Amino acid sequence: MSNSLSQMTPAEIAASLNLKPFQGKQIFRWIHQKRVFDFDRMSDLSKDLRARLAEGFSANQLELVRVSASPRSEGTRKALFRLADGETVESVLIQDRERSTICLSTQVGCAVKCSFCATGMSGYSRNLTPGEIVEQALYLLRDEEMGERTPNIVFMGMGEPFRNYDATVAAIHLLMNPDGLGIGARKITVSTVGEIKGIERFSQEDWQVRLSVSLHAANDATRTKLIPLNKKYPLDVLLAAVRAYVERTGRQVTFEWTLLDGVNDSRKDAQELIDVVRTVKASVNLIPYNPVAGLGFNPPPLERCEAFRDALVNAGVTATLRKERGQDIDAACGQLRRQHVELAS
Numbered sequence: 001m002s003n004s005l006s007q008m009t010p011a012e013i014a015a016s017l018n019l020k021p022f023q024g025k026q027i028f029r030w031i032h033q034k035r036v037f038d039f040d041r042m043s044d045l046s047k048d049l050r051a052r053l054a055e056g057f058s059a060n061q062l063e064l065v066r067v068s069a070s071p072r073s074e075g076t077r078k079a080l081f082r083l084a085d086g087e088t089v090e091s092v093l094i095q096d097r098e099r100s101t102i103c104l105s106t107q108v109g110c111a112v113k114c115s116f117c118a119t120g121m122s123g124y125s126r127n128l129t130p131g132e133i134v135e136q137a138l139y140l141l142r143d144e145e146m147g148e149r150t151p152n153i154v155f156m157g158m159g160e161p162f163r164n165y166d167a168t169v170a171a172i173h174l175l176m177n178p179d180g181l182g183i184g185a186r187k188i189t190v191s192t193v194g195e196i197k198g199i200e201r202f203s204q205e206d207w208q209v210r211l212s213v214s215l216h217a218a219n220d221a222t223r224t225k226l227i228p229l230n231k232k233y234p235l236d237v238l239l240a241a242v243r244a245y246v247e248r249t250g251r252q253v254t255f256e257w258t259l260l261d262g263v264n265d266s267r268k269d270a271q272e273l274i275d276v277v278r279t280v281k282a283s284v285n286l287i288p289y290n291p292v293a294g295l296g297f298n299p300p301p302l303e304r305c306e307a308f309r310d311a312l313v314n315a316g317v318t319a320t321l322r323k324e325r326g327q328d329i330d331a332a333c334g335q336l337r338r339q340h341v342e343l344a345s
Contacts, residue, residue: 003057006031006138007131007170010179017052025179031059032134032180035142062135079140083108083132087125091136091157093144100144100151102137106168107159112193114214114227116260118292119158128159130170137175150183156191156212162198172209185209191256194229194238203245212285213242215255217264218272226263239280246281253280258287259305261298270311283318 005013005027014024023045030042037059039050053059062081065088069077075095082088092103107127113120137153153175155161161168168190175183185208192198193214202211217223224230230238242253257273259265277284286309289299299305305321312319 004061004129004131005053005057005059006037006061006135007129007174009174009177016057017049019049023049027053028177028179032138032174032177035138060135060138061129061131062139064139077140079136081136081139083128089128089132089136089158091140093140093151098149100146100149101154102140102151103154103157104133104136104171105157105159106133106155106161106164106171110159111163112160112227112229114193114216116226116258116289116292116295116297118295121292121294124159127164127167130167130174133167133171134174137181141181150181150187153183153188154191154212155189160193160195161190162192162195162202165198165201169205172207176207189254193227194233196233196237196241199241199245203248208251210254211245211251212254212256213238214258215273215276216258216260218269218276222264222269226260235276239276242280242282251281253282255282255284256287257284258289259300259308260289261300261304263297265300265304265308267307267311270308274312274315274317277312277317284312284320286312286319286321288322 003016008016008028010024010028011021012024013019013027014021017023026044027042030036030045036042039045039053039059042050042053045053061084063083064079065082066080067077068080075093077093079091079093080088081091087108089105089108091105094101094103105128108125109123110117110119111124136157137151141151155168172188172190175181175188176185189210189212190202191212191214199211199213214227215223216226218235220230220234223235233241245251246253255273255277257264273284286305288302288305289297291298300308309319309321
């Protein structure tokens with residue numbers, strides 16, 4: 001895996017092969033701009049260089065096993081990838097008119113085990129490398145006619161990004177590289193369930209990448225039931241870290257709130273969230289729950305979701321109610337999960 005060029009910058013590629021800087025950029029562009037992983041197709045490289053590449057390096061680490069298109073949500077596709085060690089991960093592309101959003105995974109499985117999320121049901125295996133993270137986007141964009149547009153990137157797939165901090169940051173830099181996809185920092189969002197050390201480190205980064213915090217409850221009793229990590233980092237600790245982040249960076253955070261029927265969708269829950277947002281520079285993204293068999297949760301009726309949103313908006317909180325896409329192919333938020341290799345074959 002260390003010889004995979006997909007996770008190297010142009011300078012690192014050049015240094016690894018003792019090439020001139022422009023040659024490192026050529027190879028990087030083939031992989032990241034043109035999404036070509038076959039050295040023989042890299043036509044502006046010399047035959048000798050292509051032979052050297054084939055002998056000691058690989059252009060990619062993932063194998064695309066299957067792409068599932070949603071019949072109900074046009075433009076939504078879920079990709080299943082097999083890794084070199086036989087593990088699998090999923091990621092999602094959502095097309096909405098001219099807007100494209102790619103949801104990337106950072107881990108195989110997840111150890112956080114939020115009670116309403118499918119990803120943690122089969123446990124955690126390992127972190128992904130920067131190349132394995134970035135290649136998810138490269139594969140999903142292979143057949144897309146983007147023109148001058150760039151996609152939005154959200155690290156909200158399988159895993160907790162801040163438990164794979166270094167690889168996540170390296171992947172972001174690769175995605176932003178102007179010789180690759182050239183995605184602007186403000187079009188990239190990292191979502192954490194509340195890893196304090198990760199939030200603290202993230203506040204030190206010199207960029208405009210956005211931060212999202214999966215809140216889901218504004219009191220410790222409910223949040224601990226939903227998110228076991230809340231025992232280690234209760235709300236007062238989490239919110240102090242978020243305030244410090246906002247103060248240091250001057251950037252607004254987004255609170256993610258999955259609406260669960262009878263759990264966190266009442267007027268009281270809305271008021272608790274309003275009280276929290278008033279102390280933090282934040283907007284709120286409301287997500288009606290996407291059902292996962294065996295977990296025992298349900299989405300609230302649409303009227304209650306809208307009433308929850310309206311309560312926030314009427315209190316002066318910037319809040320949106322997400323229209324979910326991809327439920328029919330288990331591609332919506334909270335529905336990605338590990339699959340056995342046998343099923344992927």
